[in-house]
Amino acid sequence: MLLIVDDEESIRDSLAWLAQSCGISATTYSSSADFLDGLQSALDRDLDGSCALLDVRMPGMSGVALFDLLATRQLTQVLPVIFLTGHGDVPMAADALKRGAFGFFEKPFNDNKLMDRVQEAIASSKMACGAATSARLRLSSFAENMAGGGCAADESGAAHFCACRGAPVFRPVMDQGEAEKHGSE
Amino acid sequence: MHSLSTMLFATPVRRRAWQWLLPSVLILLFISTLFWLSWEARQLESSQRQEQMVVDTRGLEQAIRFQLEHNEELIQIAGAEVTKGRISKTTLLERLNSLHRNSREIQRIIWLAPTGKLLASTDESTTDPVIFSPESQVIGERARVTTRPQYSKPAPSSIRNGPMLMDFHVPLFLGDTYAGSLVATYQLDNLMEQMVPWWYAQDYEVTISDSDDKLLAKRAAGGPGRGVYITSRSLELAGLTLVLGANSVKDVPRFLPNLLVGLVIALSLSLLWSLWLLSRDIARRLATENELRQQVLFRTAMENSLVTGLRARDLDGRVTYVNPSFCQMVGYPVEELVGKAPPMQYWAPEAMEEYQERFSKVLAGTITPQGFETIFQSARGKRVPVLIFESPLVDDSGKQTGWMSSILDISEQKKVEELNRQQQEKLQASARLATMGEMASMLAHEVNQPLAAISSYITGALNFLKNGLTDPEILRPVLEKTNAQAQRAGQIIRSVHEFVKMREPARHPLTVVSLIESIIPLVGLQAQQFFVSIKTSIESDLPPVLADRMLLEQVLLNLTRNAIEAMQHVAPEQRILRLTAVMQAATPTMPEMVVVSVIDQGHGISNSVAARLFSPFFSTKAEGMGMGLNICRTAIEFHGGTLSHQPNPGGGTIFMFSLPFLVEKT
Numbered sequence: 001m002l003l004i005v006d007d008e009e010s011i012r013d014s015l016a017w018l019a020q021s022c023g024i025s026a027t028t029y030s031s032s033a034d035f036l037d038g039l040q041s042a043l044d045r046d047l048d049g050s051c052a053l054l055d056v057r058m059p060g061m062s063g064v065a066l067f068d069l070l071a072t073r074q075l076t077q078v079l080p081v082i083f084l085t086g087h088g089d090v091p092m093a094a095d096a097l098k099r100g101a102f103g104f105f106e107k108p109f110n111d112n113k114l115m116d117r118v119q120e121a122i123a124s125s126k127m128a129c130g131a132a133t134s135a136r137l138r139l140s141s142f143a144e145n146m147a148g149g150g151c152a153a154d155e156s157g158a159a160h161f162c163a164c165r166g167a168p169v170f171r172p173v174m175d176q177g178e179a180e181k182h183g184s185e
Numbered sequence: 186m187h188s189l190s191t192m193l194f195a196t197p198v199r200r201r202a203w204q205w206l207l208p209s210v211l212i213l214l215f216i217s218t219l220f221w222l223s224w225e226a227r228q229l230e231s232s233q234r235q236e237q238m239v240v241d242t243r244g245l246e247q248a249i250r251f252q253l254e255h256n257e258e259l260i261q262i263a264g265a266e267v268t269k270g271r272i273s274k275t276t277l278l279e280r281l282n283s284l285h286r287n288s289r290e291i292q293r294i295i296w297l298a299p300t301g302k303l304l305a306s307t308d309e310s311t312t313d314p315v316i317f318s319p320e321s322q323v324i325g326e327r328a329r330v331t332t333r334p335q336y337s338k339p340a341p342s343s344i345r346n347g348p349m350l351m352d353f354h355v356p357l358f359l360g361d362t363y364a365g366s367l368v369a370t371y372q373l374d375n376l377m378e379q380m381v382p383w384w385y386a387q388d389y390e391v392t393i394s395d396s397d398d399k400l401l402a403k404r405a406a407g408g409p410g411r412g413v414y415i416t417s418r419s420l421e422l423a424g425l426t427l428v429l430g431a432n433s434v435k436d437v438p439r440f441l442p443n444l445l446v447g448l449v450i451a452l453s454l455s456l457l458w459s460l461w462l463l464s465r466d467i468a469r470r471l472a473t474e475n476e477l478r479q480q481v482l483f484r485t486a487m488e489n490s491l492v493t494g495l496r497a498r499d500l501d502g503r504v505t506y507v508n509p510s511f512c513q514m515v516g517y518p519v520e521e522l523v524g525k526a527p528p529m530q531y532w533a534p535e536a537m538e539e540y541q542e543r544f545s546k547v548l549a550g551t552i553t554p555q556g557f558e559t560i561f562q563s564a565r566g567k568r569v570p571v572l573i574f575e576s577p578l579v580d581d582s583g584k585q586t587g588w589m590s591s592i593l594d595i596s597e598q599k600k601v602e603e604l605n606r607q608q609q610e611k612l613q614a615s616a617r618l619a620t621m622g623e624m625a626s627m628l629a630h631e632v633n634q635p636l637a638a639i640s641s642y643i644t645g646a647l648n649f650l651k652n653g654l655t656d657p658e659i660l661r662p663v664l665e666k667t668n669a670q671a672q673r674a675g676q677i678i679r680s681v682h683e684f685v686k687m688r689e690p691a692r693h694p695l696t697v698v699s700l701i702e703s704i705i706p707l708v709g710l711q712a713q714q715f716f717v718s719i720k721t722s723i724e725s726d727l728p729p730v731l732a733d734r735m736l737l738e739q740v741l742l743n744l745t746r747n748a749i750e751a752m753q754h755v756a757p758e759q760r761i762l763r764l765t766a767v768m769q770a771a772t773p774t775m776p777e778m779v780v781v782s783v784i785d786q787g788h789g790i791s792n793s794v795a796a797r798l799f800s801p802f803f804s805t806k807a808e809g810m811g812m813g814l815n816i817c818r819t820a821i822e823f824h825g826g827t828l829s830h831q832p833n834p835g836g837g838t839i840f841m842f843s844l845p846f847l848v849e850k851t
Contacts, residue, residue, distance in 0.1 A: 008634050008638075010634060010635065010638035010666070010670055010673075011634060011637055011638055011641070013638070013666065014637070014638040014639075014640075014641035014642045014645070014666070014670075015641050017641065017642060017645040017663055018641045018642075018644055018645040018648070020645065021644070021645035021646070021647075021648035021649050021652075022648060086629065086633055107633045107634075107636075107637045108633060108636050108637045108640055109637065109640075111640055111641050111644035111645070112644060112648070
């Protein structure tokens, strides 16, 4: 499943259309906060094999900040991140790549190459989730915290998360077989 | 400094001891000579008195002797004649009486018979027999025996405390037969009375004494003798020797020597007093001198420790003093600076005119108290920016003797200023860059968004077509959206165009002179930093041009800055920036135009650089954006002129642009 985060409506819409044309289901979010709010429900539908497509420049929490938040929770294996950058943001994105981002594409980009990379990311995500149940657990627990904590709108989300992670959070998680079934849909 | 102070303070003490020795010795010599002279004068006077006395006494002795001899002769003749019977007894008596009367010193003359019987006497009181003193009796006998007249030793008369008497026995002989005697008795007191002149008696105490120094008679009319001047002379008489003594009543000479000694003492004392005054004065002077020396040392130390350069010049501009700081600033030793008149060796050749002008102003007395900035050329050829303050040098009588300048080395300050300026420039440049970058990125982002969307929509659509489209209607909303995005992109481009259009230059008639004048202060600031001097030559009667002042100013500032920077590494005297404006005659292809040239003597432009000079984003500067000349050319071309460049025959580069001028409506 492709999670598109971009403040520009036309970009979200066109990328969702593009993903759809490649047979990838997509969900769009207009901001990082929106993404963090909607993450849980997105994962409920398709936990395994997800990929986040983040715009670097966004009002509020930037794509990079969102990536950093995910990275501190070691979730970038389970949810690979691909950046979309404008002119001048390349060094920032390249830096994020070093820290574990799955890829970055400079606008204007070759759309089908982007989709190819998205496919690869989804495959990588599936592998990561399959290999470690704990990772899945982590992702799901993170998502629940982000959604319930109400603290995802700002960049201090990570810190907040740290504070409330002591509460027992345990959700039934789909097994590997189920996940694969969902992924193949 | 230690050795200097030792030298300055130790020497005077030693020298003072020496310089006092000589006058002291001289004064002692002088005083002793004065004493010696006065003593000598006294001695001289004494000996003169003594001599005078000796002469007087000798005269007295001779007078007495003559008188006595005269008497002897008269008595002997009278005696002889009466013995031979040539004169009668009566005549004898007459003669003897006359002698007795004339010679008051003779008390009496008696005539004795051979038996000793008194025959006659000039003194009636004489009784027979005549009584002689024992000494006289002896002499009477001896005279008779020797047949020669003789004087008896004076003896007191028979009367108690009577006068001393001296008898002269003259034996008379007829043939060999003793015929009696004549005896003249002298009273010594009377002798003295008669024989010693009054003036003599006034001056001397005269005495007659016998050979045994027994005082016989004395006369002292002027008082007793003082015993200072004493003389004696023997009075040789027949059978008797008497001593005539003189003792001056005068004392040791007093008045003159006393005056002299008094004078000498007074003079000596006053001399000593004046010497003391002098020494006190000298001590005071030395103290003052010492104070002055301390003051001078203090001032010297102060001047030497100053970082400000000090230079004094006389009214002709000749350097009379420089402090170490100044020497250090210009790099010449003191001896090469003091005594020199302008032009000074530290004047930079390129600023000669400025120095001369200012120097003549200083000489004329029109100085500015707030100081002025200029440059000096150090001995090693380095340019030193300095700030100079001039003030008149006035002596204690209020007369101006020259000029004092304090010179501040403002290299550091200039460096800081330059650094600040560069920082400021960098900041502005980066601000501009940021703005430009931001604008560009904003523009790119803005245009990118619709383009990316269009691209994605179309790629998606193509993907659908490739996978076998079931319902073409599915593409309709996407194509509509794509169209909308394309419209949006077009709108963005249009709005940018509108934005640029708003900044279109405003052209007004303006003269090249006013244009150049308005940028000179700005150019001057930068030129000063690099010690570049600016020379302008603008042809008079240039017609006005129709131009955007701001744009042309930017062009000129750009060109001059390039020129100044090009001269950054050439010799300072070569750093001259020329701005010229001339009228260029029409050519077959070009009409008559005003040509403005910016001429430097810098490093010039190599061929490879020249080929790419106007390409955008080409720069030889580390921080250059490569837009300057490009924009300049665009700006000039916008005005209908051309911007070109060529090598300067004297080294460096000439950038020139032509501008069509405004034809006055006739």
